[in-house]
Amino acid sequence: MNDAAASEALAAPLYVAWQITNECNLACLHCIEESGPGKAFSDELDREGALRVVDELMANEVPYLSFSGGEPMLHPHFFEMVERVTSRGSQLKVETNGHYLTPENCARLKALEVKAVQVSLDGATSATFGRMRVRGEFDRTLQGIRNLVAADVPVEINFSPARFNIHEAGRIVDLAYELGAASFYSGRTMFTGNAVKAWRHLEVEDADYVKYFETLAAKRDEYRGRMRVSYHEAGLLEELRYRLHHPAALLIILPNGLVKLINALPFVCGDLRRESLADVWANFRRAWHDPRVATFIDELAADPGATRGLHKWVRV
Amino acid sequence: MRLAKNVKFREEKFGGVLFETRSEKVYTLTPTAAAVVKQVAEGRTPGEIAPALAQRFEADGTTIEREVKAFLAELAEKGLVED
Numbered sequence: 001m002n003d004a005a006a007s008e009a010l011a012a013p014l015y016v017a018w019q020i021t022n023e024c025n026l027a028c029l030h031c032i033e034e035s036g037p038g039k040a041f042s043d044e045l046d047r048e049g050a051l052r053v054v055d056e057l058m059a060n061e062v063p064y065l066s067f068s069g070g071e072p073m074l075h076p077h078f079f080e081m082v083e084r085v086t087s088r089g090s091q092l093k094v095e096t097n098g099h100y101l102t103p104e105n106c107a108r109l110k111a112l113e114v115k116a117v118q119v120s121l122d123g124a125t126s127a128t129f130g131r132m133r134v135r136g137e138f139d140r141t142l143q144g145i146r147n148l149v150a151a152d153v154p155v156e157i158n159f160s161p162a163r164f165n166i167h168e169a170g171r172i173v174d175l176a177y178e179l180g181a182a183s184f185y186s187g188r189t190m191f192t193g194n195a196v197k198a199w200r201h202l203e204v205e206d207a208d209y210v211k212y213f214e215t216l217a218a219k220r221d222e223y224r225g226r227m228r229v230s231y232h233e234a235g236l237l238e239e240l241r242y243r244l245h246h247p248a249a250l251l252i253i254l255p256n257g258l259v260k261l262i263n264a265l266p267f268v269c270g271d272l273r274r275e276s277l278a279d280v281w282a283n284f285r286r287a288w289h290d291p292r293v294a295t296f297i298d299e300l301a302a303d304p305g306a307t308r309g310l311h312k313w314v315r316v
Numbered sequence: 317m318r319l320a321k322n323v324k325f326r327e328e329k330f331g332g333v334l335f336e337t338r339s340e341k342v343y344t345l346t347p348t349a350a351a352v353v354k355q356v357a358e359g360r361t362p363g364e365i366a367p368a369l370a371q372r373f374e375a376d377g378t379t380i381e382r383e384v385k386a387f388l389a390e391l392a393e394k395g396l397v398e399d
Contacts (some may be wrong), residue, residue: 011328014335014342063324064337091324091337115322115337249342 007249008285012060012277014249017068017263020050020081021255024070026097027134028122030160030202032193032263034311035070037135044255047077049273053257054081056277058088064115068095070255073105082112091115095158097136101144106151116182117148118156124171131164131201142179149180159186161212162202169212173219177227184223186216187232190264192307236264236307240297247288251280258313261287265296268313287316317356317388320398325350325357334396343396348373352387356397362388 007013019033021044027036045053057065065085072078073096085092094109098119109117119141123129126138133141148155157176161169169186176184188209189195195202204212213233220229232239243262252260259270259280269287270280287293293316300306319325322338332350334343345353351372355365365388366381373380391397 009328009330009344010333012326014326014333015340061326063326063335064340089324091322 007247010249012281013062013251013284014064016057016062016065016251016253018053018065018253019069019255020067020072020078021070021075023074024097025074025099026071026136028097028120028136028194029132029134029198030122030162030189030193030195032190032195032310033070034193036194039070041255045257045273047080049257050077050081051084053253053272054084056272058085058090060277060281062090064091064093066093066095066118071097071099073100079108079112082109082114086112086114093118093156095120096144097133098141098144099137101147103147103151106144106147106153109148110151110153114153116154116156118158118185119145119148120158120160121145121172121176122160122162123165124168124175128165128168132160132162145179145181154182155180156183156185157181159184160189161186161204161209162189163204163208164201166204166208166212169215170219173216173223173229177223181227183228183230184219185230185232188235190236190307191305192264192310196308237297237300237304240264240300244288244294244297247285251284259284260313261293261316264307264310265293266310266312266314267293267296267316269316290316292316317362317397317399318359319353319357320396323396325353327354336394336396343394349387352384353391356388356391 021040022033022035023040024035025037072094082092092114093116094114095118121141122132129138130136145155159172173184189202191199213231216229216231223229252263254260257272258268259272261267261269267287269284272280322336324335326333327350331347332345332353334345334353351369352365355368366384370377370380
């Protein structure tokens with residue numbers, strides 16, 4: 001038994017990260033999707049199209065999905081899509097800003113047996129949280145997390161560092177534990193989407209990242225056995241160079257059914273409105289060998305700011 | 317014995333995969349290992365699995381029983397199956 005699976009050899013993806021809508025009630029400074037109020041794509045999948053994609057994923061035995069956004073709970077058919085996934089035996093994680101986690105909605109998520117709900121909490125105080133998560137309400141998010149815990153839904157807390165909140169690293173992990181989270185995750189904030197315009201407020205110095213990951217390493221040890229603390233220390237370029245030779249068995253579906261090669265590249269390798277999952281998966285595996293992909297990654301080394309164009313999709 | 321709550325199994329041309337979704341860790345399985353896991357997923361007891369596989373692979377029952385036992389112990393140690 002080996003603890004690796006080359007995506008080349010698999011009949012279908014193992015993990016699908018589906019951005020089900022670009023609409024969001026918040027307008028976060030660092031949002032890589034440029035989501036916000038009124039930012040739904042004009043061609044997002046309708047109910048029939050979305051459920052057809054769910055059915056195809058289930059028919060191909062995709063074992064693990066996540067629904068994100070925008071704010072996925074704003075999708076008009078959110079719960080119907082959740083039920084369609086979990087009733088077929090696949091595991092589902094919901095990635096939300098936590099503003100719609102009422103006791104009633106948490107009870108529904110529990111009844112539907114979602115694997116976990118990931119809540120973005122980009123500050124240990126109302127001031128830092130509000131600065132990052134524009135239009136966001138700190139206390140409402142905390143209450144949403146408490147409602148999840150009360151409903152016995154596993155909670156994952158996600159934290160995006162910026163120069164104005166990174167000093168709260170230790171405190172935010174403690175807060176996640178106090179709230180009853182099962183796990184805490186962080187990484188580096190990407191220079192793309194909304195972050196391009198707000199970079200002067202967000203950019204973290206390398207030396208601060210070093211201290212940040214040292215803090216998280218200490219917290220990982222402190223909470224071992226009680227709460228899982230994990231983080232991705234690698235920079236974007238390092239990650240992409242690795243993925244070029246070891247693509248994850250992961251498809252990223254956009255709200256309109258287009259499929260991206262990986263979030264941090266502009267390449268689109270399929271369209272689930274017109275192509276079968278099998279065809280998209282075959283093209284995904286081929287597309288990683290397209291010379292434009294390696295060239296883009298090489299150019300990123302010379303110009304890290306090239307990530308500002310990730311939303312100008314290129315079909316491969 | 318059954319697959320652990322956060323573990324999913326899928327058959328593949330090369331055998332199969334076990335996906336532990338909590339840690340997002342993937343294990344690839346040979347055809348024989350996949351056959352064992354499939355039996356677990358279908359609810360067979362450890363005592364039923366070895367004879368079924370010995371018949372299917374036309375192998376010595378004692379050897380198969382020993383190997384199945386060791387493999388199930390490995391799965392249990394990794395938290396991939398539970399009683």
